[in-house]
Amino acid sequence: MNRDRIGHVYPSYRYEVSREKVREYARATGVQGPAATAQSGPVTAPPTFAACFTIGGGSLFADPELGAHWNLVHGSQDYEFARPVRVGDVLECTPRIADIQPKGRMELLTLQIDCVDADSGEPVLTSRGTIVFFNAPDEEA
Amino acid sequence: MPRFDEVTVGTQLPTHAQTIDQGQLIVYAGASGDFNPLHWQEEFAAKVSPTGGIIAHGMYSMGLVSRVVTEWAGGPEKVKRLSASFRAPCPVGATLTIGGEVVAVDPASRTATLAVWAELEDGAKVVDRRSSRAVVALDE
Numbered sequence: 001m002n003r004d005r006i007g008h009v010y011p012s013y014r015y016e017v018s019r020e021k022v023r024e025y026a027r028a029t030g031v032q033g034p035a036a037t038a039q040s041g042p043v044t045a046p047p048t049f050a051a052c053f054t055i056g057g058g059s060l061f062a063d064p065e066l067g068a069h070w071n072l073v074h075g076s077q078d079y080e081f082a083r084p085v086r087v088g089d090v091l092e093c094t095p096r097i098a099d100i101q102p103k104g105r106m107e108l109l110t111l112q113i114d115c116v117d118a119d120s121g122e123p124v125l126t127s128r129g130t131i132v133f134f135n136a137p138d139e140e141a
Numbered sequence: 142m143p144r145f146d147e148v149t150v151g152t153q154l155p156t157h158a159q160t161i162d163q164g165q166l167i168v169y170a171g172a173s174g175d176f177n178p179l180h181w182q183e184e185f186a187a188k189v190s191p192t193g194g195i196i197a198h199g200m201y202s203m204g205l206v207s208r209v210v211t212e213w214a215g216g217p218e219k220v221k222r223l224s225a226s227f228r229a230p231c232p233v234g235a236t237l238t239i240g241g242e243v244v245a246v247d248p249a250s251r252t253a254t255l256a257v258w259a260e261l262e263d264g265a266k267v268v269d270r271r272s273s274r275a276v277v278a279l280d281e
Contacts, residue, residue, distance in 0.1 A: 024171070028168045028172035029172075029204035031211070046211060048207040052173055055200055076272070077203060078225075
């Protein structure tokens, strides 16, 4: 991949945290309590609910200068919270290529996504995901 | 939920064992929006999967870790940081055991750092305890 893209910042996108999506996620992962059941009132999302708006790599695959391909696995994921994610939040999420490192016949790309409260601008969470790209399709025999 | 002074290095979280079936992965795909066919389509998985078959989303195993940590800590707002290093694939039909152990405590911030994991019956590290961590805030 193109290591000149290290540091590149992609356009921000907005994610609105809805009660029904939090409920669906909570039930899918066996979470009990308000996230799965509350019909009204404040609800805090499960920590890994952040997967719903930080996983997928859409920015990377829409970038013609990067050279990303689909021969990949998810290597690691790290969520650091300045405050919990809550139903009703509108988050503004900004992806950035933090690193691209060769490792043998693989390349490790770290995508950092900073998510802030769209109303106040206050930090909410930082996502750091490492994607392991195996040898690119055009390098295969 | 434990209080800060009840927690020491070596404190173990209750473990949770779960056998992974295809239905869970389909429900998770819909809930998370991750529709990679590696997690639900046998023909695709046969071509690209490290096991030659359907495997669970890494983020599903991390979601199960998140649940175990959150239940122990007393709620999602207690979790300040959660990281997972995905090492081994988790095939459909395998049983994952999720666990955690306190590896550090910080009196100044009243937080505990946990090593967390999700492992198969043969010891394969789906979420690798050596490099997967949770930081949780605890009440006095």
